[in-house]
Amino acid sequence: MEKVTLGSAFASIGERWDPHLAGELNGQAVKLAKAEGEFVWHGHADADELFLVTEGRLRIEFRDGDDVVLEAGELLVVPRGTEHRPVAEPEAHLLLFEPADTRNTGDVESELTKEELERVED
Secondary structure, eight states: OOOOOHHHHHHTOOSBTOOEEEEEETTEEEEEEEEEEEOOOBOOTTOOEEEEEEESEEEEEETTSOOEEEETTOEEEEOTTOOEEEEEEEEEEEEEEEETTOOTTTTOOOTTOOSSOEEOOO
8 A cells, every 4th residue: 555645746747748647446547647738639438537636727628619627626527438628727737537448548649648657756
């Protein structure tokens, strides 16, 4: 069992949109990421995705235009198969919860795709 201190863990993450593994439970991954600017449009055909903003503001855009803005302390579950694009202006710190084998860019290959996640440092 390893305790994770969020402040220290986020401080150890240098790149934006580079998720790091904070823990795993029951086949699910708890990931931390710093976000700034626009991510890529993508979806996860077989996985719901939880976004929890711990610092800053995150807008999650949807193709139908019903965007959702999350402030620090707020979360949203994006249902599987829903195409979305996270946008952070200014920087946001995110906790993500999803199946461990879920790729960060879902069904899209981009320069932001991460196949192997580093563990956070505490």
